Amino acid sequence: MAHTGKTERTFTNAARRAQIVAAAIETIAELGYAKASFAKITERAELSSPRMISYHFADRDDLMHQIVREVFTAGTEFIVARMADEQTVADKLRAYLEANLQFLREHPREIVALTEIGSHARDASGQPYTSQGAQEPSVRGLEELLSAGQRNGEFRDFDLRSMAVMIRGAVDAAAQRLRGEPGLDFDAYTRELVTAFTLATRSG
Known part of the structure; x- marks a missing residue:
């Protein structure tokens, strides 16, 4: 059961990262790099807090490199x-x-x-x-x-x-x-x- 839980968390984390990347792409394409803040990306991804982005990416550059x-x-x-x-x-x-x-x-x-x-x-x-x-x-x-x-x-x-x-x-x-x-x-x-x-x- 523990293995199943770990697998589910892995899938959940991957899905969340993909959601953030997709939202970041949309935000940058619409607003430009300079205005694509974590706050704007959080809003686009419909997340509760920018901290959810920080949980998955070390910083803004890390997110940009992933894109x-x-x-x-x-x-x-x-x-x-x-x-x-x-x-x-x-x-x-x-x-x-x-x-x-x-x-x-x-x-x-x-x-x-x-x-x-x-x-x-x-x-x-x-x-x-x-x-x-x-x-x-x-x-x-x-x-x-x-x-x-x-x-x-x-x-x-x-x-x-x-x-x-x-x-x-x-x-x-x-x-x-x-x-x-x-x-x-x-x-x-x-x-x-x-x-x-x-x-x-x-x-x-």
Whole structure:
């Protein structure tokens, strides 16, 4: 029975943390990072006291970092799953681009919150938490994908690092415009993005 009680508490704690993270995302997306206080998040999550947030997160930065981790993890899982369905490297690159833009379009509030956090939150070394360093794993993964395409002859000879940075930059540009340019046609942007990098990378 004790084991069952512990399991229930674990599930309850996980559910409460998820509730707080979701409320924090909504609050940041609506009010901005600076105004997303524990009091506002408490109100959004319909909690009795800000102390309930403090019970689950060490401080505001801890909560912000959790948001970043969860959004990045969800995005990565979504994109990797789409890429896994493809056989050729060129198709995997297309799937990468399409999945990135689809995730952005389907999770606008999460991406807006991530953008807000990125310009304020700091990691242990004092650097922006979602700065270029946070995107480096994605850039390195793109380099590996592009390299595979060059080795099997699907892609032409080009500088891997430069192309990977450009691809990542084009995806991030769409994310930055979720709030600033609501009229951006994501279907058109996706088509043009795929066309541009298909032409830029293909062999022959």
